Amino acid sequence: MFDIETIRTDFPILDREIYGQKLIYLDNAATTQKPARVIAKIKEVYEMYNSNIHRSVSKLAATCTGEYENARKIVCEFINAKNTSEIVFTSGTTAAINLLAFAFGEKFVNSGDEIVVCESEHHSNIVPWQLMCERKNAVLKVLPFDDRGDLKTELLDELLTERTRLICVAQATNVLGTVNPLDLIVKKAHEKGVYVLVDGAQGIQHLKTDVTTSDFDFYVFSGHKIYAPTGIGILYGKENLLEQLPPWQGGGDMVKSVSFAKTRYSDLPLKFEAGTSNYVGAIALGEALSYLIYIGMENIHSYEKNLTDYALEKIPSVPGITIYGTSENKVGIASFLIEGIHHADMGEILDKMGIAVRTGRMCADPTVQHFDLTGLVRASWTFYNTKQEIDKLCEGIEKATKILKQD
Numbered sequence: 001m002f003d004i005e006t007i008r009t010d011f012p013i014l015d016r017e018i019y020g021q022k023l024i025y026l027d028n029a030a031t032t033q034k035p036a037r038v039i040a041k042i043k044e045v046y047e048m049y050n051s052n053i054h055r056s057v058s059k060l061a062a063t064c065t066g067e068y069e070n071a072r073k074i075v076c077e078f079i080n081a082k083n084t085s086e087i088v089f090t091s092g093t094t095a096a097i098n099l100l101a102f103a104f105g106e107k108f109v110n111s112g113d114e115i116v117v118c119e120s121e122h123h124s125n126i127v128p129w130q131l132m133c134e135r136k137n138a139v140l141k142v143l144p145f146d147d148r149g150d151l152k153t154e155l156l157d158e159l160l161t162e163r164t165r166l167i168c169v170a171q172a173t174n175v176l177g178t179v180n181p182l183d184l185i186v187k188k189a190h191e192k193g194v195y196v197l198v199d200g201a202q203g204i205q206h207l208k209t210d211v212t213t214s215d216f217d218f219y220v221f222s223g224h225k226i227y228a229p230t231g232i233g234i235l236y237g238k239e240n241l242l243e244q245l246p247p248w249q250g251g252g253d254m255v256k257s258v259s260f261a262k263t264r265y266s267d268l269p270l271k272f273e274a275g276t277s278n279y280v281g282a283i284a285l286g287e288a289l290s291y292l293i294y295i296g297m298e299n300i301h302s303y304e305k306n307l308t309d310y311a312l313e314k315i316p317s318v319p320g321i322t323i324y325g326t327s328e329n330k331v332g333i334a335s336f337l338i339e340g341i342h343h344a345d346m347g348e349i350l351d352k353m354g355i356a357v358r359t360g361r362m363c364a365d366p367t368v369q370h371f372d373l374t375g376l377v378r379a380s381w382t383f384y385n386t387k388q389e390i391d392k393l394c395e396g397i398e399k400a401t402k403i404l405k406q407d
């Protein structure tokens with residue numbers, strides 16, 4: 001049974017006060033809070049079996065390595081990859097995309113080839129591709145979105161050509177909250193022999209994700225957006241594709257043997273895990289996913305849908321508000337402005353009421369520029385938030401508006 005009161009007690013931070021008011025945490029798209037059992041798992045590693053993985057023969061090292069590889073299995077099952085060899089631990093979404101931009105570029109991109117990114121992407125899914133295109137003398141093309149925040153997929157037939165190597169698209173976008181039509185994009189891309197990278201940073205925690213059935217070629221996400229610590233993330237790639245890519249970084253653990261004449265790389269996935277990895281973070285990511293499985297992803301999805309339906313009906317009714325991102329298909333994100341009020345001022349006053357939101361350009365300048373703005377306020381919720389908190393947000397926006405309009 002999904003009991004919201006019990007769920008909330010699983011997250012110790014939700015009990016704290018900010019400026020004497022109960023915290024209302026609505027900045028989940030930036031990072032999520034951590035359940036007590038994830039925090040306890042980190043303590044367990046350091047108190048019981050901390051030892052560098054894949055190296056020594058000690059009992060500690062064997063336990064730690066076992067926990068690390070078990071976490072890989074949990075991730076593999078969570079996204080329904082075929083094999084743990086397809087699951088590479090990275091430090092986050094950004095690192096995973098940079099890894100791919102280097103390795104994919106080296107293997108598959110030649111001068112004059114094309115990469116497509118969407119206008120609504122986070123900078124992490126734009127800039128690595130710009131860098132790669134500069135290095136390889138390739139062309140970066142952009143799939144635009146309409147004023148609701150839906151991708152103009154009708155342009156794909158023209159945009160994808162025989163020179164296109166890859167299309168990079170978010171599962172859900174971080175400013176507008178749009179859930180992108182991945183089935184259609186994968187189908188159109190694959191018909192033309194184009195590979196697909198899906199950025200799951202805003203999708204994995206809210207949407208059913210099955211990389212095999214969805215036929216994604218590459219999929220990336222960050223642990224900290226799914227109730228795990230910072231500094232850990234995943235690059236999923238189809239085995240036959242990862243096999244073909246050269247390593248990104250060199251160092252320990254990614255080699256079978258090194259000599260000045262010939263260095264032999266490790267098999268997948270270690271080929272892409274140079275140096276001491278964030279094994280504590282990986283183990284904690286496994287724990288976070290186990291917690292979600294214990295709560296039940298279907299329960300989480302249906303609770304979030306109900307909350308999102310409520311919030312997306314309620315927030316637009318605040319006087320003077322404009323919502324940016326009005327697609328039919330959204331995750332729990334409302335980016336908004338109140339006429340005549342600067343986003344940063346609104347964010348500061350809400351904070352004084354104990355309500356944490358995000359303000360600014362949200363690492364998505366092209367999205368903000370689309371609407372000719374300098375920034376927005378973003379409220380983003382998840383399965384530990386409540387309708388009462390959404391009500392408090394709406395009251396808070398109204399109160400803040402009155403205060404700011406008096407000045």
Ligand code: PLP
Binds near residue numbers: 092124125174202224
């Ligand atoms: N992609 C999207 C859609 C995001 O929302 C974010 C973070 O907000 C990222 C990529 C980058 O994630 P990280 O900073 O964890 O690497």
